[in-house]
Structure formats: structure tokens, C-alpha cells
Amino acid sequence: xxxxxxxxxxxxxxxxxxxRLKALGFVKVFSGNLADAAGVTSSQVRxxxxxxxxxxxxxxxxxxxxxxxxxxEILGKNEIHKVVIIGIGNIGNALLRYKxxxxxxxxxxxxxxxxxxxxxxxxxxxxxxxxxxxxYVESNEIKIGILAVPDVAAHHVSEIMIAAGIKGILNFxxxxxxxxxxxxxxxxxxxxxxxxxxxxxxxxxKSVPALVTEDD
Amino acid sequence: xxxxxxxxxxxxxxxxxxxRLKALGFVKVFSGNLADAAGVTSSQVRxxxxxxxxxxxxxxxxxxxxxxxxxxEILGKNEIHKVVIIGIGNIGNALLRYKxxxxxxxxxxxxxxxxxxxxxxxxxxxxxxxxxxxxYVESNEIKIGILAVPDVAAHHVSEIMIAAGIKGILNFxxxxxxxxxxxxxxxxxxxxxxxxxxxxxxxxxKSVPALVTEDD
DNA sequence: TAGATTGTTAATCGATTAACAATC
DNA sequence: TAGATTGTTAATCGATTAACAATC
Numbered sequence: 516x517x518x519x520x521x522x523x524x525x526x527x528x529x530x531x532x533x534x535r536l537k538a539l540g541f542v543k544v545f546s547g548n549l550a551d552a553a554g555v556t557s558s559q560v561r562x563x564x565x566x567x568x569x570x571x572x573x574x575x576x577x578x579x580x581x582x583x584x585x586x587x588e589i590l591g592k593n594e595i596h597k598v599v600i601i602g603i604g605n606i607g608n609a610l611l612r613y614k615x616x617x618x619x620x621x622x623x624x625x626x627x628x629x630x631x632x633x634x635x636x637x638x639x640x641x642x643x644x645x646x647x648x649x650x651y652v653e654s655n656e657i658k659i660g661i662l663a664v665p666d667v668a669a670h671h672v673s674e675i676m677i678a679a680g681i682k683g684i685l686n687f688x689x690x691x692x693x694x695x696x697x698x699x700x701x702x703x704x705x706x707x708x709x710x711x712x713x714x715x716x717x718x719x720x721k722s723v724p725a726l727v728t729e730d731d
Numbered sequence: 732x733x734x735x736x737x738x739x740x741x742x743x744x745x746x747x748x749x750x751r752l753k754a755l756g757f758v759k760v761f762s763g764n765l766a767d768a769a770g771v772t773s774s775q776v777r778x779x780x781x782x783x784x785x786x787x788x789x790x791x792x793x794x795x796x797x798x799x800x801x802x803x804e805i806l807g808k809n810e811i812h813k814v815v816i817i818g819i820g821n822i823g824n825a826l827l828r829y830k831x832x833x834x835x836x837x838x839x840x841x842x843x844x845x846x847x848x849x850x851x852x853x854x855x856x857x858x859x860x861x862x863x864x865x866x867y868v869e870s871n872e873i874k875i876g877i878l879a880v881p882d883v884a885a886h887h888v889s890e891i892m893i894a895a896g897i898k899g900i901l902n903f904x905x906x907x908x909x910x911x912x913x914x915x916x917x918x919x920x921x922x923x924x925x926x927x928x929x930x931x932x933x934x935x936x937k938s939v940p941a942l943v944t945e946d947d
Numbered sequence: 948t949a950g951a952t953t954g955t956t957a958a959t960c961g962a963t964t965a966a967c968a969a970t971c
Numbered sequence: 972t973a974g975a976t977t978g979t980t981a982a983t984c985g986a987t988t989a990a991c992a993a994t995c
Contacts, residue, residue, distance in 0.1 A: 558963075558966095559962095561978060571977060605826075709814065715915045762953075780953095786953085790951055
């Protein structure tokens with residue numbers, strides 16, 4: 516019963532790999548096929564599946580459609596999860612307009628800001644005053660929020676979010692947020708990501724044998 | 732000599748923690764102080780440091796200023812690394828205008844797109860035709876690029892980047908890029924991050940004892 | 948010196964991989 | 972059935988933590 520972040524990340528990857536395999540005409544797959552497509556080992560695939568109680572057919576592998584459905588179910592992609600954004604600056608605005616989500620699962624429903632010049636209450640995805648955040652979140656039962664305010668405001672705003680009942684925060688502010696025990700926080704830090712790239716590019720540059728390609 | 736992505740990630744975190752400690756008036760720190768500030772164990776701190784040949788003073792700990800300088804040096808933050816962006820849509824444009832970088836290390840110097848309506852060659856950070864990408868990258872010796880084009884174009888554009896000599900790619904397209912052996916690729920997938928949050932929020936919701944707060 | 952902290956080695960922990968019996 | 976693949980247990984690998992001798 517050990518399913519950590521990495522494990523769920525792989526589940527997302529399997530789902531995407533299966534989509535590609537299906538497009539290629541696969542109706543059923545063996546753990547080896549999926550492993551190749553997702554860039555892991557077949558043991559890993561079977562281990563992950565057994566962790567989630569996903570079973571296949573000995574000798575017959577897994578039916579693609581069933582598998583996709585089961586994974587989507589585990590990831591909660593068969594319901595709709597409403598997501599709000601706080602901080603409609605460059606990044607927040609870009610995310611508000613982002614069209615890249617695969618069908619199902621995620622819908623960005625509103626943005627919030629303290630700057631009145633940014634309010635746009637009439638848009639299909641409205642931009643509302645931060646003051647209205649709590650009542651909106653409560654009456655719409657929002658559980659997930661994206662935090663995209665400047666770093667100085669980040670900690671304060673995260674407290675507002677948690678107080679309003681938000682249980683999952685995707686944080687774009689360059690600040691290490693630490694939340695309450697029942698709140699999940701993922702941090703995306705652009706600068707840290709670039710620092711990483713720079714480091715490994717430099718290493719590869721200096722000492723020749725350094726082929727790195729990573730994720731998570 | 733095992734320094735992986737996680738290790739470098741922690742180095743960035745130490746640097747940020749040290750900045751906070753310095754603001755609090757610390758002149759020197761013990762591994763325990765830094766560990767607390769960065770949310771790791773003191774063993775981890777000392778192990779990481781020994782990996783990079785960072786030494787302190789037995790009994791006296793580490794001098795904050797020296798330590799910051801040394802870490803910045805390892806992360807390459809004492810030189811300037813020029814970064815380009817390909818794909819000036821919502822996300823690309825936001826990143827082009829992003830002001831959140833700490834001083835030093837990273838400078839976004841140009842954007843590229845195929846859409847002529849987006850060209851802005853006269854701006855301080857110009858937006859140029861994709862056709863000019865290769866010559867720009869070669870003559871300016873750019874090594875790092877951010878990829879922010881729609882998914883259908885991502886693979887093709889990544890090949891253009893690599894052909895031009897880019898060695899590190901920060902990929903925002905929801906596609907698992909796999910590069911050449913001497914090219915480092917980091918993928919940031921907004922949907923996958925949200926899927927993760929949704930999963931753990933749901934788990935926490937159903938079975939009470941699930942306090943998760945993660946990064947990397 | 949006595950005491951506290953580093954630097955490093957050994958122990959532990961967890962995650963990945965390999966192996967193989969069960970079985971379709 | 973014979974052969975191939977799953978599901979799961981055992982072995983391996985790597986990363987984190989604990990412990991402790993060196994030493995300031």
C-alpha cells in the first residue's frame with residue numbers, strides 16, 4: 516500500500532502512453548509494450564498495477580480501453596474537478612487561458628486578484644476580487660487552487676486559501692510553502708528548474724560522459 | 732560522486748534557506764540550522780556538502796556568505812546564462828515577461844514563434860521568427876531553451892532546438908520529450924501536476940490518515 | 948581541556964528490478 | 972497441451988539516516 520507521488524506520476528504517464536498505443540491500433544497490450552512506451556520496466560508496470568488492484572489476463576495482457584478507463588478512474592478523471600487561480604498576473608493569466616487539458620477531469624472555473632483593474636466578472640471564466648474568494652470556494656465546493664501571486668504575497672495568500680477550505684495547492688510562487696497536515700502542496704519553481712538544467716548542461720559540457728534526461 | 736537531480740534540487744533549496752537565515756541575522760550556521768530551514772536532516776546536509784567538496788569548520792559550522800557563494804558557484808549562478816523561449820503563446824509570453832528571477836544566473840534574451848503577428852523585433856527582449864532561431868542561437872551561444880509550443884508542434888520544435896545546439900530544454904508541452912544523449916530535458920506538465928494533487932486530495936478525503944506534502 | 952560539530956563510514960530504509968510459480 | 976505472460980515474492984540497488992571518530 517505504498518503509493519507515493521512518483522507512483523501516481525507514472526500512472527499519468529501510462530495513461531498518456533496508452534493513448535498513443537491506442538492511436539497506433541493496439542487493442543490489448545502486454546506489460547512489456549506499455550513499459551517501452553512509457554520508458555520504464557515491465558516489472559515496474561506490473562508492480563504499479565498490482566498496487567492499485569489493476570489486473571490483466573495471464574497470457575492475454577491488458578485490454579487498452581479497460582485499462583485507460585481504470586486509470587482515469589483512479590486519477591479521478593471521470594469526474595470534473597473545479598480549479599481556481601489566485602493571482603492573475605503573467606503566469607496566472609496564461610494558466611487561466613490554457614487550453615491544453617485533455618478532455619475530462621480538470622476545469623478552471625475562476626480567477627481571483629486584489630487589483631481591481633484585473634476584475635472581469637462577466638467573462639465565462641470570471642476574474643473576481645480576492646474578497647469574494649472564500650464565499651466562492653465554499654459555495655462551489657472548490658478543493659484545488661493554483662497560487663500565482665508574487666513571492667511576498669504567497670505565504671499570506673496560501674493561508675487564505677487553506678482557511679477557505681482548499682485542500683490542494685499548485686504553487687508557482689518561488690517560495691517553499693508548507694501547509695497544514697490535510698493540505699497537499701506541489702511547488703513549481705521555474706528558477707529552480709532552470710538552475711537544474713544549467714547545472715547538468717555544464718556538467719555534460721565539462722566531463723564528457725554525462726547523459727542525463729530526467730523528470731519527476 | 733552520485734549527484735542526481737534531487738541532490739541539485741536540494742542545493743537550490745539550501746541556497747534559498749540560507750538567504751532567509753541571513754535575513755534573520757545568521758552569520759554562520761550549523762548543519763542542523765540549515766536542515767531545519769530547508770526541511771531535511773542534518774545528515775543529509777552534511778552528506779550533500781561532502782559530495783560537492785563543501786567543507787565547514789568542526790565546531791564552528793559554516794559561514795553563511797561563503798556557503799552561499801560556493802553553492803551559487805556550483806549552480807553556475809555567478810555567470811549569466813542566456814535563455815531563449817520558443818512558442819510565444821499564453822505560457823511563453825508569460826515566461827518572457829516573468830520578473831521573478833533572483834539576481835544573477837538567468838536571463839531570458841529572446842522569444843521565437845512562427846506566427847508573424849507575434850514578431851516584435853524591436854523590444855528589449857525581441858520576439859523573432861522561428862527561421863532565425865538557429866543563427867541567433869549559434870551566434871549568441873545559447874545553450875538553454877524553454878519550449879512552450881502546442882503539443883502537436885513540440886516534437887518537431889525540439890528537433891530544431893537540438894539541431895541548433897541547444898543542450899538543455901525546459902519543456903512545457905504536454906508531451907514526453909526524449910532527446911539526444913547529450914541534451915538534458917526537464918518536463919513541466921501542468922495537467923499531470925494537477926492530476927497528482929487531485930489524487931492525493933481525494934485520498935486524503937476518503938481515508939482520513941493521509942498527510943502528504945511533496946516536491947521534487 | 949571539555950564539549951560540540953563536522954566529515955565519513957556503516958546501517959537502514961524504500962523503491963526498483965529480477966525471478967518464477969501460477970495460469971490462461 | 973505447450974508457451975507466454977501475469978502477479979507476487981525475493982534480490983538488488985540506491986538514497987537517506989544514524990553513528991561515531993576526528994578535530995576545532
